[in-house]
Amino acid sequence: MRVPQISKKKNWQIFLSGVTIGGCISWLIFIYMFGVLQEEQTNIIERQKADITDLKSHISIWQEEFKKLNKKNQEMLTVQKVEVKITNFDRYKIEDSHSIFEVEEMIKEDLNVLLAKDLNTVYQNKDLIKKTIENKTVKINDKRYNVKVKEIYFFTKVQIYLELRLAT
Incomplete structure (x- = not known):
């Protein structure tokens, strides 16, 4: 095909x-x-x-x-709260926690002026705060103690750790 x-x-x-x-x-x-x-x-x-x-x-x-x-x-930032702790009360055999609480509250009341203050201002005046606390003599169980600032932490909550020392 x-x-x-x-x-x-x-x-x-x-x-x-x-x-x-x-x-x-x-x-x-x-x-x-x-x-x-x-x-x-x-x-x-x-x-x-x-x-x-x-x-x-x-x-x-x-x-x-x-x-x-x-x-x-x-x-x-401003200071919202002040917290105070005593760390060495057992060294002096203070078993009365109510007395420790009262001392902490007394110091806290003295520091209430820091509330609502500018954090920078509070930090700049830390030496004044430290001296204010250390000039205190407190009485616990008929004994007098001086307070020594061990540590201070600054933020919206100011934390202060204290030590007790026998007053001379």
Whole structure:
């Protein structure tokens, strides 16, 4: 069997030219649609990049503001509570915890002026606070004791640890 000649059959020529032209047209339509979709995707990506950049700059601005506010608030901290503890009362065999409590409360009352004061101011006056406490002579069970400051911690709660010494 042999293949018929194309030049003699017009139907075949029309068919093949139609397939070729249809393929070219469909290819052009495909390229156009693909280009339009890709352009839309590119525009979306560009908008998202711009949004991300904008949001990152907003985040950095907010973070800087929060850092400044935190720093400012930390500088403006005030004393909320004063806590006094006597650590060596068992050395002098003082078993009366009520007397120890009264001495701690008495010293705490003297230091109530520190409440609601700026933490920086209180820290700067720590030597004055220390001398105020150490000049006290307390009486427990008919014995007189001097108070010595062992440690002082400053934050919103001022913690003072004291030692008792026999008064001479």
